[in-house]
Amino acid sequence: MKLIQARGLPAPAGHYSQAVEANGLVFLSGVLPQQGVVDPNIDTFQDQCESVFGQCEKILQAAGCGFQDVVQCTVYVVGIANWPEFNAIYARVFGAHKPARAVVPVPELHFGYSVEVQMTAALPAA
Template sequence: MEFVQAPGLPLPAGHYSQAVVTRGGLVFVSGVLPARDLPDTSFEAQCASVFAQCEQILRAAGCGLHDVVQCTAYLAGVEHWPAFNAAYAAVFGAHRPARAVVPVPALHYGCLVEVQLVAEQPNG
């Protein structure tokens, strides 16, 4: 296994890696929250922050958003579902990874969205 830390992003706040790459080239990205200075911003801004960080982590692991095979999103309230769909579609375009969206009562630090990804390295 290879443990990934994307340059320019803060170290994880707990005992985990930003991502782990298996010998077979699967990339497991840990749950990503918005940048720590964003919890009081709009849901859309938090989504933009999360997906930008995910893209940085994937790049550090040798792949990109177009290599994502599965996404799990946690939303602090089902009312954010339409805005998440819009942000997700804007980020992934024609690419359609498998996905689960899970409404939850609350997320850490008062954040409104958390995203976890599985991707496959192009040469994995």
């Protein structure tokens, strides 16, 4: 197992890796809007989604892949009312690429954020 840490993003504060590579797959841990840092400038749901996907992109790039390589995505969203806005942002980020996905409504997330994303990607063939 190879540990992945994207430059410019804070290291995880807990006992986990930002992402790991194993057997040709990259597993991203759950990503909050500002990993390990509460940012008062990330207050709208859209801002939170943009922050999460921006971080995911950096982590994927550090592993040698991108959104086009994502095969599975699990999303935790506070409040089912946020579903349409999340779905529109997700569709823009992924474009025509449609990985397997689950969106799970939850009552709350760490630091009071409203979205957390976890992904699995397949490394491109060399």
